[in-house]
Amino acid sequence: MAPKKQILNKEDYIPNLAFDSVIFGFNGKKLKILVLEYRNTGLYALPGGFVRRNESLEEAVKKGVSERTGLKNIYLEQFRTFGDVKRFDPEPMKRILEMNGLDITSHSWLLDRFITVAYYALINFEKVMPKPDPLSDGIDWYSLDELPPLMMDHQQIIEKALETLRENLDKKLLGMNLLPKKFTMKELQQVYEAITGTSFNRSGFQRKMLGANTLLRHEKRFSGNSHKAPYLYSFKTTHTTIG
Amino acid sequence: MAPKKQILNKEDYIPNLAFDSVIFGFNGKKLKILVLEYRNTGLYALPGGFVRRNESLEEAVKKGVSERTGLKNIYLEQFRTFGDVKRFDPEPMKRILEMNGLDITSHSWLLDRFITVAYYALINFEKVMPKPDPLSDGIDWYSLDELPPLMMDHQQIIEKALETLRENLDKKLLGMNLLPKKFTMKELQQVYEAITGTSFNRSGFQRKMLGANTLLRHEKRFSGNSHKAPYLYSFKTTHTTIG
DNA sequence: TTCTATTGTTACATATTGTTACAATAGTAC
């Protein structure tokens, strides 16, 4: 029998501490989330990871989200740390390790209780090439209303992420992170509607956005359809990576 | 020489994880914060603590804040987790242990790097009997503009706490937690002004508060001063402990 | 009774937001 692999060295990481990321994208119609599927287990989870002893929490999260999406300079926002005792359930992780041919004993620290720091990320849907992590063989976009059953408290984490995202929508200029550099007013409104789950009055939305003095107007976009062509806009400010 | 004491058993706690609390009170004029002074070190810090292996993060924080204030049912809100590598500096903790006559070797886990989850608490200033923690001999109220130099990144933690408190001021009914059950409109306005650091128009403030439909009007309060007596109010809702 | 400081409420001006209406226009059909 082949010797079991060892990939997550206990000594390299801060024990009992993890991070999870809710990675939001917008496909033009709906808000989507990246969900991992662990190899041969039927277990679905948010992309996450651990913090090395010599790296900051933020560095770890940036690295993890970059690896899953193939993007650099991702907009990230920390929104909550989850520390319930109920988060402690070694069985799923045991199965994940087994299915990946990993040695349980040397990875037993992964079966312990974990406190997790949760972040959400906003990314440009079109630019992403999702990549599974070393323990999973699937990663895919899911709409909020079609999520698979998720491990542990990950469903709750998503709900809190969405709640925070909605609260921050006007405060910070979040729309920009989900859209290409140039976009029409209608596309911007669709992002807002997808995030809030409500609809806005077209005229009022336009006035509010132009009034905020954060948009630059560019050339028109001729779509080939038989109606007036909309202007393209971009945000004046460049996006911040960590808010 | 007497054997050195042992009080924080490594096995009982989750390593590398702490919490810190920014405990706000209102003395009628200013917003105040509780700050600890560690025994014979001249080191000032926010009240904090560690999480036991078998208790939730929230339980640990509630217990810690209750011990420092003597109160139960405290309004608490988690606002950020700090995970910089720069937080790692063993010297202050070493001095604190020495000055408390504690054995360094068996407490060496306290000298390691810590990620801290920060909460703010809002409490009724009049009801609090501050008590130092086992490692400190002083705990006192400080105004935000007269804070002593604080350990590590505690100043930064306070700033983030205040920022979040201001953002939440209207969203959640925070005023109630800083005032006695019954209060006048002027007292409520003073709390708002102390938190935001701005002043409000009296008439507009009254209209907004009454319009929010969250206040109950009670009898007048006769202060013995020669002017119209103000009504007393209370909040309709009872406060929530964790937001 | 008169006076003062403060309070509760109203009145009015101004600003913001919600809604509707209308003109402009890129393409299609003819």
Added chain:
DNA sequence: GTACTATTGTAACAATATGTAACAATAGAA
């Protein structure tokens, strides 16, 4: 070219909300 359609940008008006000042009420002191 003209007529037509779908969509867009903006203006117009109405409905609310907010900022500010004014005014009447009143608890006590003089």
